[in-house]
Amino acid sequence: MTTAPYGQLPAETLAMSQATLLCDTISTLAESPVWDEKRQVLFWCDILGKTVRSAALTHGQYREWSFPSTVSSLGLCDDGDLIIACGMDIVVLDPDSGAISPLCSIPSPEDAPFRLNDGRIGPDGAFWVGTMHNVPLAQMEPRGELWRVTASGAERMQTGLTCPNGLAFSEDGSVMWQSDSIQRWIRRRVFDKSGGTFDEGVLVAQMTEETGRPDGGCLDRSGIYWSSGVSAGLINAFSPDGTHLGATAAPVPHPTMGCFGGPDFSTFFLTSHRHNMSYERLQKAPLSGGVWVIPTTTTGFAGFRFRR
Template sequence: MTIECVASGPFSLTESPVWDSDTGTLYWCDIPACAVHALVPQTGARREWGFPGPTGSMGLCRSGRLVVATGLEVVLFDADSGETTPVATLEAAAGSRANDGKVGPDGAFWVGTMVERQDPDDPQGALFRVGADGSVEKRLDGLRTTNGLAWSADGMTMYHADSRGQWIDRWDFDPASGNMKNRTRIAEPTEAQGRPDGGATDIDGNYWSAGVSAGALNCWSPQGELLSRIEVPVPRPTMPCFGGPDLKTLYFTSIRANLDAAALAAAPDSGGVFAMPAPVAGAPVSRFDD
């Protein structure tokens, strides 16, 4: 399988790749650089925008804008004008920032918080649902490093992971109300499989998870069976997403920060964004109801 680095930066910690099928654009964040990047693969055109705080995640809006989590703020961003519109502020413990986030099939932005220097015996991260009206609902707490949000193509199943808790959960989801119920732990990945970082779903209903500690992408069934494992050319992949005209290109982001000299020599494109052919099409992503 050919895996190509499509954007090499240099970046520090890229995350939250999102494919905009309307414009043929791939977006992603570089969290510590407080930046959002865009690439049009067909032309190679690139753009970059800066934000005031660590930029953990983003999603697409119905209006064509982006919804972005920066620091503990959720904002709307117009890439053409550069205009930023505040939406909500997340209440979190000292030393926290927003981490993984995605737009759900209910049209809300779901985003988690994490404490940068966390006490492993006192997990203080949480998962929030942010509405376009600025409403903020805390849906889960007691999380270490909230991650892995993704929904099935029919919007009826939500996946969520904790990278430090090392589990992946499945929820029944109501796309009309945003209610979640019947939490089921489907996997507790080992270090060899990789701590579960960002996730995405394919059209067949399976869940793709970046094994950030094992240099691999793992494909899990809804029941938690490990269906396939793809070793990638960087030691710390962070999140997959499906893109391309037919949603059959699998993109993924990665980490460069804190890798030692030997790791960087073996994987000099670490921190970059990669692409490969996908064995199955991805589930289309939802858009924020702005």
């Protein structure tokens, strides 16, 4: 595990001073931003609002879809539909018609409330999604799991997680990054895209509340991993070999996940939350829960799509 001093990341890489809101809609717990390069829109979830939202860089192009349970993560399908983690179910949304169809359900323990959390489409064409104990953070137990969902069903791939998060795959499909928000680690793993498997990996970082409890993460084209430090209002950057390149202050106290998009993938979209923030803190950061548009000097790449 390598940890470099803060400040080695050029400040202009993420131009936070130029951050603006994508739209006026504020979520309670915004997560899972995914850029659709074909529609040229951003999709994201409001987990507690039980809503999927979308907006374009051109103002006025905003839409939303309501669901019966928490919607925690989503991905693009190869036919243009969305695959969505809803409660403990995996469903498919046709964003053009609004039709929702079930795909499969993920089993949960009978003695405790659980829900799906962070998810990402892998280079194997599967939807990788984690489960978590759906209780306050201090009460969560390491009973979460990571599942691989395909068009034909779901397979348990990992156990012993508390709050699985931070999934991201390299552009060539050979590397998987992952974090656990409660255990506070970040790992980099070798990924086999032909078989949909991964190795034990390398512990890249053990974070703290002060350096940024790791929430969602994404990769740029150069292989830098951008981890949202939700507890510290920071975006932490790690090089492909795991070196900590530094941290950048987010425009709000609780950034949840970033993704690259825009016409040339040089825009960084950042979701955030306002859940359980005090009145005093919200007065200081009233735009918490918004989705931010941030110019960058780096670029991302089109996300993988679910194979149906």
